[in-house]
Amino acid sequence: MIINSIQKRRTPIFSIIISAYNVENYLTECLNSLISQTIGFSENVEVIIVDDHSTDKTLVIAESFVSKYPNNIKVFKNIKEGVSSARNEGINIATGKYFNFLDADDYLEKNCLENIYNFFEERQKEIDLVSIPMIRFGSQSGQHMLNDKFKADWIINTEQTPDYIQLSSSSSFIKSELFKDKRYR
Numbered sequence: 001m002i003i004n005s006i007q008k009r010r011t012p013i014f015s016i017i018i019s020a021y022n023v024e025n026y027l028t029e030c031l032n033s034l035i036s037q038t039i040g041f042s043e044n045v046e047v048i049i050v051d052d053h054s055t056d057k058t059l060v061i062a063e064s065f066v067s068k069y070p071n072n073i074k075v076f077k078n079i080k081e082g083v084s085s086a087r088n089e090g091i092n093i094a095t096g097k098y099f100n101f102l103d104a105d106d107y108l109e110k111n112c113l114e115n116i117y118n119f120f121e122e123r124q125k126e127i128d129l130v131s132i133p134m135i136r137f138g139s140q141s142g143q144h145m146l147n148d149k150f151k152a153d154w155i156i157n158t159e160q161t162p163d164y165i166q167l168s169s170s171s172s173f174i175k176s177e178l179f180k181d182k183r184y185r
Contacts, residue, residue, distance in 0.1 A: 012072075013044040014113055015096030015176065019078075019086035020062065021052040023104035027061045033107030035069065039114040047073045048093055050086035058104075087169075091179050099176050101169040116173050131172045 016034055020027060027049075035041045047069075049062045062075045074093065078086045087101050098120065102108070116130050 010043075012046040012096040013039065013117055014046070014098050014100065014173070015090075015094035016045060016047045016100050016102050017087055017090030017094060018047065018049045018102050018104050019052055019083045019090070020049050020054060020058050020104045021083075021086075022054045022056045022058060024054075024057040024061055026105035027058060030102065030104050030107050031065050031073075033109075034102075036110055037108065037113045038111045039117060041069075041072060044117075045072060045113065046094065046096055048090040049073065049075045050078050050089050051075060052078045052082065052086045094176065097176055098173045099179065100173045103170045106170050120173070120175075128178055129172055129174045131168070 018027075018030065023030075031047065034045060034047055037045060039045070047065075051059050051062060059075070059077075062073075066073045066075050076089060076093070078089055090101075091099065098116070112132065116132070119130055120127065
C-alpha cells in the first residue's frame with residue numbers, strides 16, 4: 001500500500017531500500033545520513049522505506065521525512081512478512097541505477113555515495129557490486145568482523161575467490177539491472 005507518491009523526475013543514481021520494523025530509535029539518524037550525502041540527495045537519491053508493520057513510532061518518523069522530502073522518500077506498508085519480503089517490495093518500486101539495502105540502524109558517512117558512484121563509473125564494465133567496510137557504533141564499537149575481506153580498493157572475481165564474497169547486503173551496492181532477473185531476489 002503506497003502512502004505517498006514521488007513526483008516525476010529524472011532517474012536517481014541510488015535507490016536505498018530500508019526494511020523497517022520497530023526502529024524508532026535509529027531511523028532519524030539513518031535518514032539524516034542519507035540526506036546529508038555529498039552526491040546531492042535531492043537530485044541523486046531515492047529512499048524507499050518498507051515498514052514491516054511496526055508497533056512503535058517508526059511509521060510516524062518515516063512519514064515526517066516524507067513530508068519534508070516528498071520527491072525523494074517513499075514509505076510503504078508491508079504485511080509483516082519479514083525483511084526479505086520488504087526488500088523485494090522495495091526492488092519492485094525502486095528506479096535508481098544502483099540499489100542498496102541499508103538497515104535502519106545503520107548510517108553512511110557523508111561522502112559514501114559519491115565515492116561508490118565514482119568507483120562504479122570508473123569500472124563500469126568490470127563490476128556489478130561494490131561493498132564497503134563497516135564500523136560498529138553504539139553498544140559495540142570498532143571494526144565489523146566481516147571487514148577482514150577489505151585489504152584495499154580491489155576487484156575480485158567471486159567465481160575465482162568465493163571466500164571474499166561480502167555477506168552483508170547493507171554494506172553492498174548493486175547494479176539495479178541485475179534485479180530484472182528474478183533469481184537475484
